[in-house]
Amino acid sequence: MSPTTPQKITTMLMFEGQAEEAMTLYMSLFDDAEVIAISRYGPDGAGAEGSVEHATVSLAGQQLMCIDSVMQHDFSFTPSTSxxxxxxxxxxxxxxxxxxxxxxxxxxxxxxxxxxxxxxxxxxxxxxxxxxxxx
Missing domain, CATH: 3.30.720.110 (Signal recognition particle alu RNA binding heterodimer, srp9/1)
Incomplete structure (x- = not known):
């Protein structure tokens, strides 16, 4: 993929308040990791102030999106996708x-x-x- 071609399909990881902690861990593990973009909930936002509304990170050239869901869910991650x-x-x-x-x-x-x-x-x-x- 050339630097000018956007990634068409991106993995989305939905957390419930741990997106920042997970992103920090994942980025510490790969030399070529970076935050591409991040937006946080403000004081009047739907989520907890300062939590991740939406972020895109790059790990070893692969972009991932991360969010902190504002709703609790009865589901989480599953090994069927890894x-x-x-x-x-x-x-x-x-x-x-x-x-x-x-x-x-x-x-x-x-x-x-x-x-x-x-x-x-x-x-x-x-x-x-x-x-x-x-x-």
């Missing part, structure tokens, strides 16, 4: 696994599987599902 990361080194997969699994849930522990020499599938502490693969 963020798949091809890691280039063992240090990278180990570092990402340690950070993302802290306070989270292991779905497939870091290990060797028939399709990958080193792979893990987990839900982070926010409930977002990640698949980490050593390419």
């Amino acid at each position: 963020l798949f990361v091809n890691c280039t080194t063992e240090d990278e997969i180990d570092r990402l696994h340690a950070a993302l699994s802290d306070g989270g849930e292991q779905l497939m522990p870091l290990g060797s599987y028939g399709f990958s020499t080193k792979f893990a599938w987990l839900n982070d502490r926010f409930g977002v599902s990640w698949q980490l693969n050593l390419a």
Whole structure:
């Protein structure tokens, strides 16, 4: 994708008050991460003042949108949709696994599987599902 071509399909992550914390964690894990745009609820906004009304971040060249929902929902993230990361080194997969699994849930522990020499599938502490693969 060229820098002038906008990303047509973007993953949207809906949080209930933890968007900023999640974005901060995710951006700390990738060298080429940045906030592209962020708007926050003001004192008269529908959401808690200062919480994320809408944000777009870039992680390793992939844009994600994040919001703090103003409504509580009876649903959250599910592993049926996950963020798949091809890691280039063992240090990278180990570092990402340690950070993302802290306070989270292991779905497939870091290990060797028939399709990958080193792979893990987990839900982070926010409930977002990640698949980490050593390419």
